[in-house]
Amino acid sequence: MKKVIFAEFGGPEVLQLLDAAEPHAGPGQVRITVRAAGVNPVDWRVREGQILGAHPTELPSGIGLDAAGMVDEVGDGVEGVEVGDHVFGEGSSTYAEFAVLSAWARMPEGLTFEEAAGYPSVVETALRVIREVGVRPAQTLLVSGASGGVGSAVLQIARERGITVIGTAGAANQDYLRGLGALATTYGEGWVERVRGLGQVDAALDLAGSGVIRELIELTGDPRKVVSIADLGAPELGARFSGVAGSVPEALAEAADLLSRSKLHIPVEKTYTLAEAAAAHIDSQAGHTRGRRVVVV
Template identity: 55%
Template sequence: MKAVRFTRYGGPEVLDLVDVEAPHAGPGQVRVAVRAAGVNALEWRIRAGHMQHLRPLALPAGIGGDAAGIVDEVGEGVVDVRIGDAVFGSGEETYAEHAVLTSWTAKPDKVSFEEAAGCPTPFETALRLLDDEGVGGGHTILLNGAAGGVGTVAVQFAVDRGATVIGVAGPANQDYVASLGAVPVTYGPGLVERVRDLAPGGVDFAFDLAGSGVLPELVELTGGAERVVSIADVGAADLGVRFSMGFHREKVPALREGARLAEAGRMTLPVTRTFPLAEAGAAQAASATGHVRGRIVVTVP
């Protein structure tokens, strides 16, 4: 089968489309014929070598963690899917014609394979952040980076729970953030004052999804570093802010909850750009700009 692999750390150019042996589903796993794979920031950071201390690799290695496709092999002990089912979920080396998933759920009929492929990591990340802080009805939260993949679904999950959401985004994305159900506000100097005008009762929790250097302002708005969480600023601990990672977290509940809302028409995660498998490097380069509304995905014919 064709798969994207790299033999050394570096820029997007180190990714090659090569012929490799197809993987097989082990116990508790399924294999899918991949229709599309989501592009996450973690993947280009792994490829660039930024994550060696946390996720050391034996090179050459494949890349990719999210996918949507058709189940074509079911591992021992799996009883909730059959060959031919359309699913989306997470596994390893998903930039490929076939990939093994360790977490999955049924793809809603109204959601395309491309849209579904972009969902697993944002679903898990957004719900992890909200659940860990106990966000619910009556809370006012601030999302820094509300127009990105995680931000888009975090707004919708939080609104579904009854929270009031203030979404920080660039000028071009103000209407988009509002369409998701958040109160939009722009980045830049004066953020604290703008947010206080919008939320005179204060902000209960703030989540940094963009890593744009605003943690001091988020701490000021919430009244304490313990009410701020980042997934994007590796210097968060210097300010007493928790840095949240999803390694070894169970994703299935988040996949099912996101799928439930999508089926009900209360969850959307638009695909901004698609790239063919052979252009995975270009897809990661686009992701690395950090100015993406919604999701980027790699498609497999």
């Protein structure tokens, strides 16, 4: 089978599309024929060797956590899923023609493989950081870098829970944020005052890692009410860095429920082939995403 592999840590150029042995489902796992794989910032952080503590990596290694496809092997002890079922979930080395998933859910009706592949890590992260930041219904949450995949999920999940959201993004994404129910403003010079003009901030999330932790603490008045998924230096200022996944099966179940009730939709901004994995990482690292990027197999 074809699989994207890297044999050394480094830039996008270390990614190679090679022939590799097919993986097989072990106990508690399923194997899928991959139809699409989600592209996440964690993928290029793993490729660069940034987060070896959370993601131990033995070289050469595959890449990718999220995927959607058709089940073609069911491991021992697995119930409720059969060969041929359409599922989306998390596993390992998902930029490949076949991948093993350790957590999955059935794809809701009407969802394409490309759309489904964009949800697993994004929704798990969104649910986790909303929980960790401790924001409650009728409070206001500030989301810095709100137009990407995690931000798109946070805005919609928060709205469903009765939380007001202020989102910052580039000028081109203001209408997109408003369409997701957020109060929107641009980042850049004067952004703190623009946020203040929109309301009192009870909690804040940093999703872009753009060096705004001090300002988020200033706006909330409490470093314990600031959580980042992108700034490894956040704890030095008293804020929290969130990098350890919670219950992925629970997150997938909630994602499937939200999707089936039309309460969650994250557009696929761009698709890539397996051979274009390096380009997908370059674009992901550049930021300014509206929605999701997906590798189509």
